[in-house]
Amino acid sequence: MEDFLQQLKALSSAEDFLQFFGVPFDQGVVNVSRLHILKRFFQYIRQDTALAQADELQMFTAYRGLLQKAYGDFVTSTPAQEKVFKVFQDTDGRQHVSLDSLKTSMPRRLAA
Numbered sequence: 592m593e594d595f596l597q598q599l600k601a602l603s604s605a606e607d608f609l610q611f612f613g614v615p616f617d618q619g620v621v622n623v624s625r626l627h628i629l630k631r632f633f634q635y636i637r638q639d640t641a642l643a644q645a646d647e648l649q650m651f652t653a654y655r656g657l658l659q660k661a662y663g664d665f666v667t668s669t670p671a672q673e674k675v676f677k678v679f680q681d682t683d684g685r686q687h688v689s690l691d692s693l694k695t696s697m698p699r700r701l702a703a
Contacts (some may be wrong), residue, residue, distance in 0.1 A: 598653050599654075605621050606625075608620075608632070612651070612659075614655065614657040614658050620665055620666055623665075623666035628658075629661075632657055632658050632662075635661055639653065639657065650673050675681060
């Protein structure tokens with residue numbers, strides 16, 4: 592189990608994860624959604640409570656399935672539609688900042 596976890600720690604890019612788990616992928620999808628795919632993958636891992644009791648082969652198989660699922664989310668959808676990151680969850684990706692909050696964040700001499 593420790594060997595598997597060490598191998599996972601060595602992975603850094605979406606391509607590294609996809610190649611390690613043998614998940615076929617389209618580079619164009621990864622180029623647009625790499626961070627979203629990885630974040631969704633880790634969200635799926637956190638939701639799967641059965642993984643804590645799995646052996647190395649079971650864990651590899653489960654992680655592979657979760658990564659395929661995360662990647663698949665972005666093959667058929669977009670990061671804006673999937674809303675993985677908070678910026679997409681808040682008012683459809685638009686931030687609203689009031690004039691008053693801008694004034695209070697500025698140094699006193701500029702705000703006047």
